[in-house]
Amino acid sequence: MINVYNLVYTTVFLISALIAYFIVLNSNFERLFKQGKIVAIRIAQVILAIIIAYFITQAIMGLYNATQFTS
Numbered sequence: 001m002i003n004v005y006n007l008v009y010t011t012v013f014l015i016s017a018l019i020a021y022f023i024v025l026n027s028n029f030e031r032l033f034k035q036g037k038i039v040a041i042r043i044a045q046v047i048l049a050i051i052i053a054y055f056i057t058q059a060i061m062g063l064y065n066a067t068q069f070t071s
Contacts, residue, residue, distance in 0.1 A: 012060050017053035024049050 029048070030041045 008064065009057065009061055013053055013057040016056040016060075017049055020052040020056065021045065021049035024052070 024045045029045060033041050033044070
């Protein structure tokens, strides 16, 4: 049986990671690196997107847990 909490967590994380990656991709983040460091820029963008997605997921799941009603 699938745990609903884990399913919600994974879904929220993947959606927020995708959104965060496109936001980082469209920012001027590459200005922080030297010219021609494409691999380093891409790795940093992915890592930053994962970190942002983690914080967003923790915030959303914190709200999810705070609004759980027990019967």
